[in-house]
Amino acid sequence: MTINQSKAEEQQRVDSVAKKIDKKIDRVDQSIAQAHQETNRIERNYGENTKVNTTEVDDQMETNASVQQQKQLVYLAVENENILNSNKLKLENLQGSPYFGRIDIVEDGQKDTLYIGTSTLQDDDGEFLIYDWRAPISGIYYNGVLGKVHYKTPNGTAEVDLQKKRQFQIINNKIKNMFDTNETVGDEILQSVLGEYSDEYMKNIVATIQHEQNTIIRDTRSDILLVQGVAGSGKTSAILQRVAYLLYHSRSTMTADNIVLFSPNKLFSNYISEVLPSLGERNMRQVTLNEFISLRLTGVQVETLFERYEKDERNLPETTIKIRLYKESGAFLDKLEQLENDNPNHTLDFEDVIFEGKPFFTKEEISDIYDHVNHAYHIPDRFLRTKNALIKRLQKRIHEDRNEDWVQDEIDNLSDEDFQQIITDHNIEESTNQREIIAEEFLRDRYAPIYNALINNYFFNPYKEYLYLLNQMDQTLVSDSVWQTMIESIDDQIETHKLNLSDSVAILYLRDLVTESGINHAIQHIFIDEVQDYTMAQLKYIAHSFPNAKMTLLGDRAQDVLTSSYRRNDLVTEVNELFKNKKTTTITLNQSYRSTAEITNFAKKLLPNGEDVKAFSRQGEDPVIKIFDDDDYYEGLKETAKKLNQKYETVAILTRNESQAEQVYTHFSDESIVTLVDADFRSIPKGILILPIYLAKGLEFDAVVAHDVSKENYPDERSIDVLYTICTRAMHDLILCVDKDISPLLADESSRLISEK
Numbered sequence: 001m002t003i004n005q006s007k008a009e010e011q012q013r014v015d016s017v018a019k020k021i022d023k024k025i026d027r028v029d030q031s032i033a034q035a036h037q038e039t040n041r042i043e044r045n046y047g048e049n050t051k052v053n054t055t056e057v058d059d060q061m062e063t064n065a066s067v068q069q070q071k072q073l074v075y076l077a078v079e080n081e082n083i084l085n086s087n088k089l090k091l092e093n094l095q096g097s098p099y100f101g102r103i104d105i106v107e108d109g110q111k112d113t114l115y116i117g118t119s120t121l122q123d124d125d126g127e128f129l130i131y132d133w134r135a136p137i138s139g140i141y142y143n144g145v146l147g148k149v150h151y152k153t154p155n156g157t158a159e160v161d162l163q164k165k166r167q168f169q170i171i172n173n174k175i176k177n178m179f180d181t182n183e184t185v186g187d188e189i190l191q192s193v194l195g196e197y198s199d200e201y202m203k204n205i206v207a208t209i210q211h212e213q214n215t216i217i218r219d220t221r222s223d224i225l226l227v228q229g230v231a232g233s234g235k236t237s238a239i240l241q242r243v244a245y246l247l248y249h250s251r252s253t254m255t256a257d258n259i260v261l262f263s264p265n266k267l268f269s270n271y272i273s274e275v276l277p278s279l280g281e282r283n284m285r286q287v288t289l290n291e292f293i294s295l296r297l298t299g300v301q302v303e304t305l306f307e308r309y310e311k312d313e314r315n316l317p318e319t320t321i322k323i324r325l326y327k328e329s330g331a332f333l334d335k336l337e338q339l340e341n342d343n344p345n346h347t348l349d350f351e352d353v354i355f356e357g358k359p360f361f362t363k364e365e366i367s368d369i370y371d372h373v374n375h376a377y378h379i380p381d382r383f384l385r386t387k388n389a390l391i392k393r394l395q396k397r398i399h400e401d402r403n404e405d406w407v408q409d410e411i412d413n414l415s416d417e418d419f420q421q422i423i424t425d426h427n428i429e430e431s432t433n434q435r436e437i438i439a440e441e442f443l444r445d446r447y448a449p450i451y452n453a454l455i456n457n458y459f460f461n462p463y464k465e466y467l468y469l470l471n472q473m474d475q476t477l478v479s480d481s482v483w484q485t486m487i488e489s490i491d492d493q494i495e496t497h498k499l500n501l502s503d504s505v506a507i508l509y510l511r512d513l514v515t516e517s518g519i520n521h522a523i524q525h526i527f528i529d530e531v532q533d534y535t536m537a538q539l540k541y542i543a544h545s546f547p548n549a550k551m552t553l554l555g556d557r558a559q560d561v562l563t564s565s566y567r568r569n570d571l572v573t574e575v576n577e578l579f580k581n582k583k584t585t586t587i588t589l590n591q592s593y594r595s596t597a598e599i600t601n602f603a604k605k606l607l608p609n610g611e612d613v614k615a616f617s618r619q620g621e622d623p624v625i626k627i628f629d630d631d632d633y634y635e636g637l638k639e640t641a642k643k644l645n646q647k648y649e650t651v652a653i654l655t656r657n658e659s660q661a662e663q664v665y666t667h668f669s670d671e672s673i674v675t676l677v678d679a680d681f682r683s684i685p686k687g688i689l690i691l692p693i694y695l696a697k698g699l700e701f702d703a704v705v706a707h708d709v710s711k712e713n714y715p716d717e718r719s720i721d722v723l724y725t726i727c728t729r730a731m732h733d734l735i736l737c738v739d740k741d742i743s744p745l746l747a748d749e750s751s752r753l754i755s756e757k
């Protein structure tokens with residue numbers, strides 16, 4: 001059969017499947033309308049006054065049985081609607097491009113042809129028209145070469161003969177491209193996908209997942225999956241398809257709420273937000289490291305990674321580097337823990353519990369309770385016993401105070417309504433001592449802030465405890481006076497409710513250890529993108545906070561923008577050492593997909609060990625170096641960006657830091673197409689963008705202009721990571737502008753790529 005004949009047949013099939021999808025969407029629309037009516041009817045029945053907020057249905061606890069039952073009905077009706085909506089979303093995702101792959105197999109002598117798309121589709125007879133890309137059998141599409149191949153089923157490994165593997169590019173239900181291939185998903189379709197222009201949103205890559213990416217996506221055995229992947233190798237893509245994969249395979253035990261992604265910045269969250277919905281899944285939770293820390297240290301302003309980077313650029317004395325490196329190691333947290341445990345006679349640093357401006361429990365009283373708990377117990381046990389003793393004392397006070405005159409007076413002064421409210425709220429029955437019970441409930445409400453303070457462990461001062469332990473450390477890193485100055489400076493910061501990043505993690509770890517709090521058992525998977533920005537102490541703390549979570553850590557040691565000024569150790573070695581007691585798998589991705597071969601080959605030459613980076617065979621223009629004089633630099637930069645913007649919708653001018661971005665912006669301020677992007681931006685506008693590189697981490701742009709790659713701005717090898725990361729953000733075009741003297745980092749390239757202005 002000629003390829004044209006088979007293409008015609010395939011097109012017929014696409015047409016027929018497309019019709020079935022449309023029909024199914026019509027049907028699901030009808031069901032949604034019916035279900036919605038049903039939900040409304042049930043909600044109306046639920047009663048005038050008790051109309052529930054349906055999104056909170058399962059949070060609410062009510063004792064009243066009939067209310068409970070009604071709620072259950074509402075919940076089920078809403079649930080039903082959600083399921084129908086999610087089915088509709090999946091069908092809509094298939095519309096226009098129902099599948100992208102086909103495999104012909106022989107299994108147990110039986111021939112079968114399977115089509116693979118973003119979700120399963122069955123016709124009315126139950127026949128599979130499309131297999132979900134995550135189904136076990138679909139794995140061979142990504143992994144297998146023709147011939148005998150294996151795939152995992154719930155009952156073990158199955159063997160099939162893979163006879164054909166076909167890829168499609170279907171747009172608006174028309175087959176644009178169709179190829180038979182032997183090995184992994186072939187280059188032709190990938191070429192065409194990667195040649196497209198960038199979008200505000202990242203796209204899913206399920207049609208073209210590559211072999212090693214597939215290994216990451218489908219790994220279910222590792223506790224720690226560490227990916228060292230060069231720029232543009234698909235790490236972020238792998239995270240998102242992996243989340244979709246895990247959700248599919250653990251449907252009954254895990255939802256998107258059990259997954260947390262640590263993302264590099266707010267822009268990134270928006271950039272990736274469409275991938276999972278395009279695969280019929282909900283987005284997982286997302287948090288930046290700084291949000292995570294700040295949420296846990298309320299009332300304290302913690303320095304952000306970006307703020308610190310800006311400061312580090314100005315000055316970083318050798319002693320600061322030494323201390324910081326130590327504090328950011330896993331060993332430092334171990335040391336804090338060990339010092340705490342080895343000093344059983346030390347009393348933790350407690351705080352007065354203040355109520356209405358006066359101490360209710362004094363620091364001395366709390367310390368006394370703590371000291372009387374058997375010293376042989378573990379610190380967290382002693383802490384818990386102290387806490388329980390305080391709660392008991394509070395209860396005793398409530399019991400004793402109920403007959404106090406002031407309490408009786410307050411009750412006498414209650415309005416009838418408030419009085420009645422206490423009775424209903426606490427279900428107090430009529431009896432002889434009703435008034436005493438009311439008095440106790442009244443006091444319980446009144447003393448609620450004290451109870452909260454106890455429950456939330458506010459009577460423990462982790463900041464002072466941390467300072468105490470720092471004082472106990474017999475360190476040899478720096479002189480005693482430097483160490484003392486460091487302790488004093490933390491003390492000063494604490495006074496003003498500020499903390500630097502490395503201390504904040506240590507304090508959190510210490511607090512959570514002593515109080516046994518801050519642990520989230522519900523999270524099953526943690527993903528950390530740009531893991532090279534994380535310290536081992538931070539990773540240790542995150543692992544400690546989510547004890548049931550498997551971790552997928554993805555990064556690139558060459559894109560260490562934020563800490564390269566002081567960190568020397570190798571990421572892969574450090575992570576493996578930190579998690580040496582866990583089942584760790586390390587995967588290396590060397591193939592870069594984002595940029596044209598010319599850009600990737602240019603960028604890799606900046607790196608000391610860049611030979612490993614493999615460019616993808618997509619051709620484009622060579623990067624260009626433009627040298628300007630002082631006077632015409634900004635004019636030249638501006639013209640360069642504007643010219644690129646005629647060809648591409650988005651052009652990014654990337655700078656080393658914020659102040660440079662601001663400075664560039666002042667030269668553009670007359671232009672409406674230009675946006676200065678800061679850390680609070682949540683989406684990427686079109687036009688010319690100016691932003692510091694750390695905000696562009698993980699993102700990509702059609703064209704990038706690197707600002708001022710001069711000798712002054714990029715003087716030596718400590719700037720390599722920044723420059724490499726800037727260059728690798730470009731998909732199709734890269735221009736480096738230089739003010740006067742060219743950076744030595746570009747020395748090898750300069751003569752060939754310098755353009756006459």
Ligand SMILES: Nc1ncnc2c1ncn2[C@@H]1O[C@H](COP(=O)(O)OP(=O)(O)OP(=O)(O)O)[C@@H](O)[C@H]1O
Pocket residue numbers: 190193194203205208209210213229230231232233234235236237238556559593594697698699700728
């Ligand atoms: N298998 C693939 N098929 C199609 N496109 C791909 C594939 N793998 C990666 N890409 C594309 O390559 C680009 C880079 O991918 P991604 O952002 O996931 O890489 P990364 O490793 O996270 O990059 P970086 O570390 O530089 O931020 C994206 O446009 C992505 O869609």
